[in-house]
Amino acid sequence: MNIPTTIACLLWLVTLWRLPSIRHSHKQRSLALTLAALALAMTFEVPEIKAAINDHVPITGLPPLLKHLLGVASAAALLDFVIAVVRPQGLARRTRLAAIGVTLPLMLAFYALANWMPGGAVRVGEGKRAIYPVLYMAVFTLYIGVAMIVATWLFLGGTRHSRTVLGKAGLGLLGLGTMLGSLYALQRVVFVTVQLSRGAEYPELEDLLSTNLKQLAILSIALGVCLPPLSVAVEYVASWTSLRRLQPLWRQLTEAAPYVVLDASIAKRRVPFRLERCVIEIEDASLALREYVSAELHERARSFAQRSVVDDTDVDPIAEACWLSVAARIAPMGSQIRGVAHPPLGVTGRDRPSEIAWLRAVSRAYSSSPVVAEFSCQEEPSATALAASPERLSPRGN
Missing domain, CATH: 1.20.1070.10 (Rhodopsin 7-helix transmembrane proteins)
Structure with a gap:
């Protein structure tokens, strides 16, 4: 030819x-x-x-x-x-x-x-x-x-x-x-x-x-x-990959805060839109769950991650996954605590690509890091007691 x-x-x-x-x-x-x-x-x-x-x-x-x-x-x-x-x-x-x-x-x-x-x-x-x-x-x-x-x-x-x-x-x-x-x-x-x-x-x-x-x-x-x-x-494949990596974190957080999930359904083929909604609902759930724990818990999680000899770049997402895991466990049993500082959200102040990268790191730590599992088991009893304490009890929605 x-x-x-x-x-x-x-x-x-x-x-x-x-x-x-x-x-x-x-x-x-x-x-x-x-x-x-x-x-x-x-x-x-x-x-x-x-x-x-x-x-x-x-x-x-x-x-x-x-x-x-x-x-x-x-x-x-x-x-x-x-x-x-x-x-x-x-x-x-x-x-x-x-x-x-x-x-x-x-x-x-x-x-x-x-x-x-x-x-x-x-x-x-x-x-x-x-x-x-x-x-x-x-x-x-x-x-x-x-x-x-x-x-x-x-x-x-x-x-x-x-x-x-x-x-x-x-x-x-x-x-x-x-x-x-x-x-x-x-x-x-x-x-x-x-x-x-x-x-x-x-x-x-x-x-x-x-x-x-x-x-x-x-x-x-x-x-x-x-x-x-x-x-x-x-971009479509990247969105699909990110969505798949974020779904374990989304499931855990929305089970603890189901009221953040939007009612409208989205076609499965609209992957970028589903990813956008997944990110928003994870952020909303994180905002809701932070009301159940204090900033002191976040500091302990960060110190625990640093002592566990993890890579420096993994400290922050692991610390975030630690306090989110504790909050997700106690939210169905306790009430929001008042009068204390709450953990900052690591996703705040980022553009969308870096938000997705950050949440993927948090999701990976939440699902598979032994540090997160150990910290959650260690802190859950005291966090539950704090959330149930009468002097810190506050009706939801006030």
């Missing part, structure tokens, strides 16, 4: 993969149109298809014309996509519509008037109509060049706003692809200019540069399109 055929097949696979997303938003439809136009354009470079069209259609240079028209359409759709992603407020929409509305008819008109050389490159012709191939290539190259330069500026500028590494890499590859597209347009201008000014032609070098820049640009764009959806999949 030759390179054009391979690239065309890869583009069709990516196009079919992204096809279901067209119902989601305008930008996804623009992206799907970009991929479909690129795939169809590369299909006209497959030697067998190109030969079949040339043999059965009595129009000189039809495959290059179709390829160029599709290239313009894909550039317009890609520009529309990047504007929707990076500049959702819009950017020169009327100008862009006018540009594509003028470019396509002019290309068709100049193509029809041109004196094309059979079997040759789409470039300068011969005779009195030799100017029209130049005008055709000028219109095509101008649109592609300007569109790719603007898209490169927007893609590379948008990388700093992406939240994920794969998202940044995807925008970077899309920017690289459009930059290569700009270089493709530039080299076409250079070779035509050299031919018109000096009469010199370098067909092998031109073909090498043109083909390589075009193929590298298309592959870079296709790969860049694939990375952002992969980042969504990576």
